[in-house]
Amino acid sequence: MIHITINGKVVQAKDGEMLLTVIRREKIDVPTLCHHEAVEPSGACRLCMVEITKPEWDGWCDYVTSCLYPAADGLIVNTHAKKVNELRSSILDMYLARHPKSPEIRQLAAEYGVLKTQFEEVVDGDNCILCGICTRICDTMGFHAISMVGRGHGKEVAPPLNMAPTACVGCLSCAKNCPTNYIEYNMENGGLTIWKKDFEMVACTECGKTTITKEFAEYLSKNRDINIDYFRKCDECHRKELAGTMGRISNWDREARS
């Protein structure tokens, strides 16, 4: 274990643990848009920036992305130094210019005092901030169905050749974890459409509620060793069944003791 100081408080950390992990453990609020615990950090959004220094640095300090900077013994971290807040405001100002219609960006920018961007707005732009959470999650799950394509202003997230990706199983991990809710999907008439691909949903045999796509159920069954029959019931019906079984066990236990 090592010791670092965050906002004046000495805390323990594991050597090499990323600063953002320690900061979050201390329940200090640092904004992030590209961070997700399930995937490797990428340093894309720059919002998690903090000020760091050490006593032996003679007053010199540096500004680093805390999601990618490893904790080291004796490090002194300031998560909301004046310059850090100014840097975050400037970054959010640029995000606001690029994605003026995004409610999430507008709210975050407002928290840092940016109500109107000083840059020219991209009025017909979309809400994809290119944080890469969707592609990293898809890669981590082993599907590689979407990726970043293009360069500069034309850079975007898309499936290969912009066609329905054969590798996508409709797990919705990309859409559900997108920080700006940019990735669209439709769930209608017992089906799902995402990335121009149509999926059939598995319906619960008890209540009829649709649960996951047939492809995702088959993938989980094959790769995570889960019996395919498990997916024939929704979580709620599984819980009801479990509660019924537990109730029968405790009744049996009570009756056996009386």
Ligand code: FES
């Ligand atoms: S969380 Fe986005 S750069 Fe660190």
